[in-house]
Amino acid sequence: MGFINLFRKHNTFSHGIHPLEHKESTAGLKIRRLPFAPRMVVPLLQHRGAPAVALVKPGQEVVRGEPIAEPGGFVSVPMHAPVTGRVKAVGELVPTAEGPKTPAIVIDTYEASTQQVLFDSPRDPARLTPEQLVEAVRETGMVGLGGAAFPSHVKLLPPKGKKIDLVVINGCECEPYLTCDHRVMLEQTGKMLAGIRMVMRALGAERAIIGVEDNKLDAVERIRAELPADLDIRCEAVETKYPQGAEKLLITSLTGREVPSGGIPADIGIAVYNVGTMAQLGDLVPRGRGLIERVVTVSGHGVRHPGNYLVPIGTPLRFLLEQVEADVGACEVVLGGPMMGMSTASLDVAITKGVSGVVVFEHREQDGLDRPVFPCIKCSACLDACPLHLNPSMLGQLAGVRDYARMEQEYHLNDCFECGSCSYVCPSNIPLTQYFRIAKAVNRETRETA
Amino acid sequence: MKKVISVGQIMRNVVYALLPLCAWAVYQFGISALALILVTTLSCALTERFFCWMSGRPTTLSDFSVIITGLLLALTLPPGFPLWMGAVAGFIAVGLGKSLFGGIGYNVMNPALVGRAFVQAAFPVAITTWTPAFAPGRFVEFIPSTLALPFMSPVDTADWVKSHAVDGFTGATPLALQKFERITVDSSDLLFGMVAGSAGETAALLIFLCGAYLALRRMMDWRIPAAVFTGVVLVALPFHLYQPEAFPSPLFMLLSGGLMLGAMFMASDMVGSPLTARGVWLYGLLIGSLTVLIRLFGGLTEGVMYAILVANALTPLIDSITQPRVYGTGGGKEARS
Numbered sequence A: 001m002g003f004i005n006l007f008r009k010h011n012t013f014s015h016g017i018h019p020l021e022h023k024e025s026t027a028g029l030k031i032r033r034l035p036f037a038p039r040m041v042v043p044l045l046q047h048r049g050a051p052a053v054a055l056v057k058p059g060q061e062v063v064r065g066e067p068i069a070e071p072g073g074f075v076s077v078p079m080h081a082p083v084t085g086r087v088k089a090v091g092e093l094v095p096t097a098e099g100p101k102t103p104a105i106v107i108d109t110y111e112a113s114t115q116q117v118l119f120d121s122p123r124d125p126a127r128l129t130p131e132q133l134v135e136a137v138r139e140t141g142m143v144g145l146g147g148a149a150f151p152s153h154v155k156l157l158p159p160k161g162k163k164i165d166l167v168v169i170n171g172c173e174c175e176p177y178l179t180c181d182h183r184v185m186l187e188q189t190g191k192m193l194a195g196i197r198m199v200m201r202a203l204g205a206e207r208a209i210i211g212v213e214d215n216k217l218d219a220v221e222r223i224r225a226e227l228p229a230d231l232d233i234r235c236e237a238v239e240t241k242y243p244q245g246a247e248k249l250l251i252t253s254l255t256g257r258e259v260p261s262g263g264i265p266a267d268i269g270i271a272v273y274n275v276g277t278m279a280q281l282g283d284l285v286p287r288g289r290g291l292i293e294r295v296v297t298v299s300g301h302g303v304r305h306p307g308n309y310l311v312p313i314g315t316p317l318r319f320l321l322e323q324v325e326a327d328v329g330a331c332e333v334v335l336g337g338p339m340m341g342m343s344t345a346s347l348d349v350a351i352t353k354g355v356s357g358v359v360v361f362e363h364r365e366q367d368g369l370d371r372p373v374f375p376c377i378k379c380s381a382c383l384d385a386c387p388l389h390l391n392p393s394m395l396g397q398l399a400g401v402r403d404y405a406r407m408e409q410e411y412h413l414n415d416c417f418e419c420g421s422c423s424y425v426c427p428s429n430i431p432l433t434q435y436f437r438i439a440k441a442v443n444r445e446t447r448e449t450a
Numbered sequence B: 001m002k003k004v005i006s007v008g009q010i011m012r013n014v015v016y017a018l019l020p021l022c023a024w025a026v027y028q029f030g031i032s033a034l035a036l037i038l039v040t041t042l043s044c045a046l047t048e049r050f051f052c053w054m055s056g057r058p059t060t061l062s063d064f065s066v067i068i069t070g071l072l073l074a075l076t077l078p079p080g081f082p083l084w085m086g087a088v089a090g091f092i093a094v095g096l097g098k099s100l101f102g103g104i105g106y107n108v109m110n111p112a113l114v115g116r117a118f119v120q121a122a123f124p125v126a127i128t129t130w131t132p133a134f135a136p137g138r139f140v141e142f143i144p145s146t147l148a149l150p151f152m153s154p155v156d157t158a159d160w161v162k163s164h165a166v167d168g169f170t171g172a173t174p175l176a177l178q179k180f181e182r183i184t185v186d187s188s189d190l191l192f193g194m195v196a197g198s199a200g201e202t203a204a205l206l207i208f209l210c211g212a213y214l215a216l217r218r219m220m221d222w223r224i225p226a227a228v229f230t231g232v233v234l235v236a237l238p239f240h241l242y243q244p245e246a247f248p249s250p251l252f253m254l255l256s257g258g259l260m261l262g263a264m265f266m267a268s269d270m271v272g273s274p275l276t277a278r279g280v281w282l283y284g285l286l287i288g289s290l291t292v293l294i295r296l297f298g299g300l301t302e303g304v305m306y307a308i309l310v311a312n313a314l315t316p317l318i319d320s321i322t323q324p325r326v327y328g329t330g331g332g333k334e335a336r337s
């Protein structure tokens, strides 16, 4: 159907949904620093891949910014002390939003400390070779700050035989409530562009495109005004639509190309980075520092003081909620955005590198949850919503009869990236995405035991 | 963040869209039509209750879908249809057409049409006994056949019809007139429901508007009626051009009989129609063309009901051959940049 492309609206992908944005309450608020919690919890696994290995011992003093754990493999990153203080425990099992407990380094903050970062080793990124740049990125402990938390240096080393010629910078922030990327684009434009320059050099990529949803035109303007003249970087507005910020879909919106099913962007010569990641790299690499804090949007009706906070990595969620005077009684707390984020069972989890938002719902606001579930009425709303053109109705029916193998073989279950668009539109209120998550887990287990 | 429509809202709005049709049917045919509507709806509702109770499922009366079945069923029956037969039709529609499959969402065919098809076979006389619209006294007296007792020989309505008929009433529907006597009823009469026919099938324009309401509220897929209409025109037009006296015009085909009601409210029933856009077009075209073929060459005057039932039965097949092309699985999106 090539001719359909003629009618294709510029700069967008097909299907998707338009959830209410709820960004007004924080979009205009400048990034503010959150106070240091009296006790910090730094899990050793905050990213995809292998956990980091602790370098410190209980009782040891650490200085803010000091490396406290080293990478435990290629797909792994170091950790840095978020505060100056004393290590209380190493390897203590702490709860995570995902569920299973994970070992962490626990640090008691020195209250009297000024909390200055003393671990500077300044250098000029322009004089580093691409290999040295990759190593420098790895030393920062950087992972994708958009939520995926994939170690950044790994993406700088594309698989053999694959050449990256285009870097896509993701400034969509399509999740409702979240505005931290928006603020970063406005307040840290220069650092972000510096980060992009580094990544382009490390990859040897000629071009970069920054994609920003058209509900943030002020950011587009700001970025365009500061674009460097010596590099081929463009900033494009894309349609405001969920899940525009999913990397495969943003690539399609910006280039018209599709990432092959089961493949990665590198397969078509593209690497995707989040704007927040770029701004942090642009700041940290020249100074030789590690990632010890990130911008987090704290929002939702249950929060008295919503805003964009600079939060030390390892801050306990409970402490953060106290600071913003959240109503932690009868409510639900979601880490990340409400569409793809995780509803956390415990308030004792820590803010990790991948947490872009904390959204506090009062239960009645989480509408839809208490609606009765009906059988599928074949209304096809989910087919019209799925950005990957899957058939969630059929998948859901198969999940109902536990035919997980067929879901995978005939209906592309593994392409689903659990964006939640289908569940969102379903008039029968079927928790489709949840079914798919379970189906994938069961299939994975069957494969492993086979 | 939310939110979108729920099943309950969809079903409720379909009921709203059907109410004007019911009102028109009552205005046109009087208290007999009213009684028929009430009886079929009640029968459907009670049957639903009964089967839910039997199978231990929670009652789904609240979802309104069974009301829709009841209303639609009444609208497809002749206005003077004996009430007891209406009750049987309602029982079959919900019992056989829906509950046996497992309730809402699981039925393969449109329940109202299953009920209609059953009584068509069981009571062939009653279902083709048409009474005049706008009969004087229609609001105070029943059409005699309405109150027929179960399993008694059918009441002869011929005398009643004669005494109540407005000038020129022949007791035949426009489709029958056309088919057997080559008399083509004026399109404007069809548009405004000035003809004999089933209780709620006569006013094509009103049905169209009610359906359009649903489509605009996105509670019905506009592509289905559009595809049905296209199918009708595509098949009817060549015949009409070839021999205008023998084959009626596409416009007549569109406006007569149950086509409008079928296309707008029965073919478009979500449960029985395909999921994908391509599947939906295929399905609609199939219904449209089958309807015309049955009308022209079948022994029956009306084909819409069987066309939809056939298409319903084929829906799983249509679905399986029209799976959407999944993102990133080839299909010719080449580099644009």
Ligand code: SF4
Pocket: A385, A386, A387, A388, A389, A390, A392, A415, A416, A417, A418, A419, A420, A421, A422, A423, A432, A433, A436
């Ligand atoms: S969760 Fe999966 S199936 Fe549902 S819309 Fe997203 S990608 Fe499609």
Ligand code: SF4
Pocket: A375, A376, A377, A378, A379, A380, A381, A382, A383, A392, A393, A396, A422, A425, A426, A427, A428, A429, A430, A432
């Ligand atoms: S949106 Fe829900 S009810 Fe509609 S087809 Fe999909 S799964 Fe079925």
